[in-house]
Amino acid sequence: MTKILSDKKFSIQIQGCRTNQYEGEAIAAALEACGARRCDESPDIVVIVTCAITAVADRKCRKLIRRARREHPNAVIAACGCSSQKMTARDAEELGLDIAIGNRRKYTLPRLVAERLAGAPRFHEINEKIMTDESWDALSLDRPRLHTRAFLKVQDGCAHYCAYCIVPFVRGKPVSRPMDEAIEEARRITESGCPEIVLTGIHLGLYENLPELVRRIGGLPKLKRLRFGSIEPFAVDEALLAALAETPAFCEHLHMPLQSGDAGVLADMRRGYAPEEFAKVAERARAALGDELHISTDLMIGFPTESRAAFRNSMNFIKSVEFGKIHVFPFSPRSGTKAAAMPPVPEAELKERTAEALEAAAELHKKFCARRLGREITILTEEIKNGAARGLTRNYIRAEAPARGTRVNEELTLTPARYADETLFAAETPSAGFSEEISVI
Ligand code: SF4
Known part of the structure; x- marks a missing residue:
């Protein structure tokens, strides 16, 4: 498996809740452990961790799969998770998936991807016994790659x-x-x-x-x-x-x-x-x-x-x-x-x-x-851009302040002077233009 995945480029898209975020991170860790590297430019492998919580989430996942197939016609496209758990073999084929697996099976994904790259046929397996399955999806994480926390x-x-x-x-x-x-x-x-x-x-x-x-x-x-x-x-x-x-x-x-x-x-x-x-x-x-x-x-x-x-x-x-x-x-x-x-x-x-x-x-x-305006708060820095640092307070308020030498994952104390876009800003915070965090329900 390591030989086949070594130096292959993979892209991963994670939809839905924090549990999916963990599973996506752990799949990325497993692929990297086999020598693959994360790269969104012309990937050999695209993994989509799907969500089914709402009809909109379901539709969005199908759209992402179709787009991945269209944009990367030669890549192995693999979907796993809640929306995949509901897919028939026909759905998976129509979407152009190489691999579609349901829940409690995500740990098998790197092996299935390697087999497909080596010429195995398309693979579709939902977990028929999900309502009685007591197994643990044996994924693990050494460090986060896609988030700071x-x-x-x-x-x-x-x-x-x-x-x-x-x-x-x-x-x-x-x-x-x-x-x-x-x-x-x-x-x-x-x-x-x-x-x-x-x-x-x-x-x-x-x-x-x-x-x-x-x-x-x-x-x-x-x-x-x-x-x-x-x-x-x-x-x-x-x-x-x-x-x-x-x-x-x-x-x-x-x-x-x-x-x-x-x-x-x-x-x-x-x-x-x-x-x-x-x-x-x-x-x-x-x-x-x-x-x-x-x-x-x-x-x-x-x-x-x-x-x-x-x-x-x-x-x-x-x-x-x-x-x-x-x-x-x-x-x-x-x-x-x-x-x-x-x-x-x-x-x-x-x-x-x-x-x-x-x-x-x-x-x-x-x-x-607003109750925090003018009072000292401390953030754990997640991103630094154009001289500004951004992170969350312990009580989950997003805040920005001049970075002044702070590094990612370090604490920064600030006194917020204004509130906009769900964020507290210290006075004179440069306009950094951070992209919005992946929305996790
Ligand atoms: S507690 Fe209710 S809302 Fe939450 S996952 Fe279970 S059934 Fe769904």
């Missing part, structure tokens, strides 16, 4: 079956990564010079002993910052909050998906909590982790049973909880889920509500950030 996947799968969600059907049975293996990987990553780890999973709260994992990873000597990608509110209990509070590296930020602030809609979604319960979790989290805690969330607009009154309840609720960043997205039916059979909210109404929610979200983020 490292996403570390410790959990896969979900059995919660929210009424709108396709994920349990494509990610399958919940499994936890053995703790010693996760800690060893975290140790390797921090010793490579990466000071920030983001623990990820499809339903991270289902990890068999998350408080202990946090304490042990949090104790690694070279780790500066530890975060969760996203955690379901019903998994945030006293034991977990105690572990987070006792772990100095754990950053003051929790992303807890709310989806709706209306009791009836939450029940129809089968989320497993009422708005008041979410509010109590937020209150307990603030009491445990302090005033700097940033609670961000996902908000779904236009679930089929969302009436205008229910939408108003959601708007009032997000203001009462004082979220910081809110990822607003319109409902899209996913075939095979309970909500797909329900009559949808009319398109015009959906657009109007989404626009209003986006406006409210922007206002809340501004309000949250």
